[in-house]
Amino acid sequence: MYGFETVAAQTTGTNWALIGPLIGAIVAIVGLLLAERHRKMESVQTVVDRSVDARIGQVFREFSEYESSARAALESSREMENQFQQRIEDSESLTNRLDELLGSGREAVSTLENSKAMIPALLLEHARASADIPTALGFLSSLANTPVASSDEFERGGDRAYKLRNYELALRLYERAVTVTPQNANATASLIRMRARLGRVPVQEAIKEISDLALAHPKGRTVLIEAANTCMDFDDFESLMTLCGKMLEISPRNTVAWRNLAIARGELNAQPDSVEDAYEKALNYIEPGPSESGDLANTAKAYVGFLTARRDFNKAREIIVQGLQANPGLEILLVLRGDLEVASSGDMNLAGWCYNEVANNGADPGIQLVAITKLEELAKRVNLMRRGIISTQSATGAPFSGYSQSTEGGERPPAAA
Template sequence: MNLVLQPDQKADVVARAEAQFAEGAYEDALNSFLSAASLDSMDLTARTNAAVCLERLGRWTEAADLLQQTLETHPASPEALMGLAICYLHLENPGKALEALEPLYAATPVPGRARFAKAVALQLLSRFEEAIEEYREILTSEPDSAEVLANLVAIGMATAQEPLTREYSERLISLQPESTSAIRGLAACALWRQDYEEASRHCGSLVELVPEDTNAWFNLGISLLRSHHPLEAAKAFLEAMRLRCDKAQAAAVIAPALRQCGALEDARACCEQGLSEQPGNTPLAMVLAGVLEEAGDAETAAQQYTKVLMVQPENTEAWFRLGCLRLAQEDPRTAFEAFQSAVRLRPEWLEALLNLALSSWRAGDLEEARQYYGEAVRLHPGSLEAVRGLAGIAIELRRYDEALDLHGRLIDLGDSSAELYFNTGLLLDKTGQREDAVRLYREALALNSQFSEALLNLGHVLKALGREDEARAVWLQAAHSDSCSVDSVQPLRSGAVFDRLS
């Protein structure tokens, strides 16, 4: 709001107030205008100008109170209403600002300042479509209003409207080539389109103009990482980390990004820096454990997961990762305990159930492994891995009829690998179903014509059936590859560790 000149310039107090205001001495000008208002309780101009001084001093609540008092005696004062609306906007009360502006909309035409203030209030209330309409109305008479264009860019970014953001960013940058609002908008558009090369150019321009902008550095890192420039990306992420005051919160975001860049040492240092500020930050401790795990420091990673679990024993992810590490270290019993804790907390977690079964299997407890694979199948009937596990256990227990049924179930579930058909053929052969064994070996060979073990075993079955000419033909084909006859059924991928989380 601007100063309103007194119609009567004779009063020394008013002249002094106006001079003080012009010099920027707003506190002195405030006292002088209040003195003038005290001499005449109906002096609208003195009160309004005192409110302007309060606004310049950032004392928005006091300014609003004074303008409210002014409106009690002058309810239709445009200056008081406009000033009150501005105060409410600064006080983050856009609803009250709209109420103050409502009388001004009765004028024809609507004052431009009132329309802009209303658009800002609507924007703060997230009534974006109405705000856009008001801003566009302003642009019909002020097409080069940088402030309006910047606010439209902000709405476009807040609502992820790429065409809107691009349109007004391009208009704004044509007026102000170094407009940070326009550059941010263009960078956002490029990121939405996944044009990371262009995004990195805009973000690079932004950090040159505003080198302390943490978000710009972070977005630059993302753009460089996804446009396959990991070293430059890591530098950008580290700069974002350096600028952030809240190191722990920043590290929780930046360390995983550094990890994606392959900068594991930097990611570790980033986590440790954050944890030195907030030792009890469990999410960050989990990030550090993951970084250590990826760097190959399995034992330190396991210790880190154990520390997390001491503070947060219900952390299922920590139990799961600890189990995976112990299983990889060939410690199946400790792994079993970790996976058992994960399953106790999340009984239907498929990957944890599968790894729990695998831990039992590797510890030599086949019946226990069978129990957990069975539970996985009960809860997830369509799980190929669970059925494979049961089939593998059945084979080790020499329950070939059961294993054969399970292999048939795998086929029904859509597993059509050459290895599965080969295993099924072996099982059929062992249970005396040789004609069916021939059919399954041929299914395997249809998928992999150079599957030498299938060729050799097919020859053996054909010979046993008295079809020696066919047997010699397939053996001749097998002779062109290094192979040996397979006389035991091999479980299909039943020993895989499932290290993904769900």
């Protein structure tokens, strides 16, 4: 046992002598390897650091470039924003200006439309006020050609042309009135009358048509007046009496129907009492309102004409005086008073005063012209009487024919009625 241990000890001592240097060499090699590794690691770190630094530098430069580009873009954006804002402001200014222009345009259009709407009224006013007949007819011709007049304006133009005895022009204006408003019964009645008067339709056909129209509009004063006028235009007093009788069955207090019934009875030589009774009812049934003056004038004129023809001067004078008391400014009554004085008593001073009052102060140019004519005729008579060429008795007789009921009849209502 001890021998084995001795051998082992000897062997171990020999090995350590060999291993010691070997271990030292190994340690040295490991140290060199570690040193080399460390050196390589430092070299790699240096390369990495340099690479990283280079990359960082590149990134920094790119960032700087991006930053510069971003700043330039920002500046450009701000400039664009400023320009856009300016454009918005300019646009708002232009919009405001456009609104102003549109407002001015609308105002101008409105003014133009109002001006156009005023044209017919101005033409009617000038036609009514003009004392020169050709000038008045020129205004009415312009009215007939205007595209903007109302049915009522065309109708009133026709009324004026009728009073000036231009029946063709009246016909054109009534046609325009009915074209604009076919339901305008007044204009339709006037159109039927003008067509009959100018021979465009058979007389009896026109009388039937206008009579039916009047009976279909029992409250239509003008329609009945035009129907009565149409009958009188052709001396068809039988048809007039029939029409008025039918109308009075519908409207017993119709003053126009009673007046025209009285005219028809007088023309057909009915009993004077029945004629006077119809006239008295016509006067009694006159209603206050826009048509009051026209009804009083028309009825008084026809009634006074009937009484004067019968030489009932006192009754005629009573009718005129009552009419003037009810309506002192009714010019036709002054003319009738002058006619009555000439026809009844030869009181030329009073007759002259009546005519002169209307001639100088009358509001209706038509009646003024009649008064002037009568005044001139009266002056000639007075001069002849003073020279002894005619006697005062020759001054008496029927009234002058300026207001003959059978032709004009006073039946045409004022335009405002």
